Amino acid sequence: MLTGRTALVVSSQCRSYTTKHGLRPVPVLPNATLETFRKDAFEPATPALLPRQTFSQLPAIPRWFSPASDRTTTLNRHYLARFGATIVPLEISNNDKFTRIEQSLSFFLECVNASSSTYDVRPSRYFSAYRPGARAIRRTSQSNTFFSAAALTPPTARVYLAQASINDLPRALRDDLPVPELVLKVGKGDVYDSSIWIGQAPTYTPLHRDPNPNLFVQLAGTKVVRLFSPNAGRAIFARVQEIIGGSASATMRGDEMMQGAEKKALESEVWDDDVESGRIGFEAELNKGDGLFIPKGWWHSIKGTGSGMTGSVNWWFR
Template sequence: MMSCSEIYNKLEEFRSSVSKSIEEVTDLDGTCKSMLKRYLADTDSINELAIVKIQAIIDYMYEQVNIGNWKEVKLFLRKTITIACYLKLLALTKTSNEVTDSLVKDLFKIIDFGIMFGCPIDEEPELLQSCATLLSSFDLISHNLSASSSQNQDTTEVDSKQYNAQPIEVVDCPSMETFYKNYIVAEKPVILENCVNHWPALNKWKDQNYFIKLAGLRTVSIEIGRDYTESDWTQKLMTIEEFIKNFIYQSNGPTGYLAQYQLFEQIPELKDDIAEPEYCCFSDSDEPVDVMAWYGPKGTISPLHHDPKRNLLTQVVGEKQIFLFSPKDSEYLYPHEHELLNNTARIDPRFPDFEKYPKYKDAKVYFCVLRPGQMLYIPPKWWHFVESLSISFSVSFWWK
């Protein structure tokens, strides 16, 4: 078993570059900045009282970043959280006598807090992710792996005819030219087959124990509730292990969904199981592709909505039924009037209420069941409703 001092020495290797990053938080108040500089320059001064002071800085920065609009939060506040979380990792391993399960859990919790509420520092952009990889490599904690495999799940048989819908075209790994001309330019949805057969995820992710062993102690944000338009919908932080054991196989109680989540930025090891599709190269900007994870039990729902970017929704585990509508049919779908929900419609295409929404009868419905290994191209502004027919893991690639 690795000792606390050995873990500390490994984490301490990042200290030089983190010390240089103090220059990136020039707007930080003098007291906080001098404290961070002192602990980074003189680790002998780190003791149990230092942990309290470092946590006070983290708490103060957290209060500041939660004031107002998240997009307007000044970067120096978030960079300070990253630096302070790194210092707390050093402080805890320096002042602890032995490596316990409780200590390891606390270390991962600090890392994930820093990743979620902090941001990369220029000198060491992957600082906290690297710390997490380091801890994971030590195999410091054993998990009680009791989750079942998601293979051989019962799924609901559905057909486009029961919804009076048009099936979505399916093509076998089209050429780049064909995809661009027939679907990107034409803004037409399509299902792509045999494009991701090389992904290790297609086999590895069938077993929920894989996630528990690789990232069970990592903290993520889980959506709790039927969908985000419901009044009782909320979000809760929990470990991936807690999520799998309490929600993935849970048929009673509220639904838990890891939805639209940048899991692969937080846990780079999972990124090794997938690959960005070449089709994403057809971009109108230099912005990187947004890669999002969607992981949940049978019955998770994304209500009818549209997004501004192109989307390749890739099904890895399980099946999803998806309804699509052209932007031309927006008036028939009764979008919410509230500004925060104006990209979301009030129609549930599974159970349309024609008395309440009479114009819906004029909408043209497209439908598919997306299966493992398939990618659905959703053009910008196309409305889509998504429901998991089984335990499901999907990856979306969004780009402009």
């Protein structure tokens, strides 16, 4: 339940956009002090936005990303290519197909660079194994093009660097993402885990819940987060299982939520504004430097919107 003070913050500091079907704007804290964060967000276990641009000084923001001429964001390939041998987890989706692999960061950078190109009709057995439906061409002494720009088939596969642990990154990249003081001091002082998420919009993370409190920070681009209390989220999940005739566990989530009937039903229940489901929850829009607190057990789904690159980092803490 919102306190009187928190309700005042909601009315005076939240963005002016209006959400639909019971979704309210996430309250914005009046400041980013440890005392305020603990009293108005962490202890009552309610979602909260830190004041806008609280995390704009993270070194990763200017080092990993570059502004583009069309007001979108691109990756700073020159900087990130120095760490190209680093192995990272990738999620690859192509229409209704989905797979997870581990590949080098340089492979991901090539995929991002090629994402606006079109495919050549000649198949590549190696590459299609990693990016379903993709068709590549060979490099020549005259061309270093990853895909043929002459073909008419538009690319449909998307590659998302998802849930890559910061601890698995090289020291220089870890130093670009120092753990925020709030994470280190508000709870028991230790980080359960952390992740980075980088991909070209639109991106999508289906409805799920985490076993630890979560500080989610936007590094580039725009993401919209929809959140539901433990009871409300459980009801949405149960309704989806009833719709598809499934019996999946709400605790152990696998690839079933990323493809097929469950993915479609989950996305519809959470994101279709014409679905009369009686849901009650929160919505937040995050831009570069914004931070969102997601309490333990709260269900949430995240979409990267607009165009260009989106980047995020989160810390789960005890």
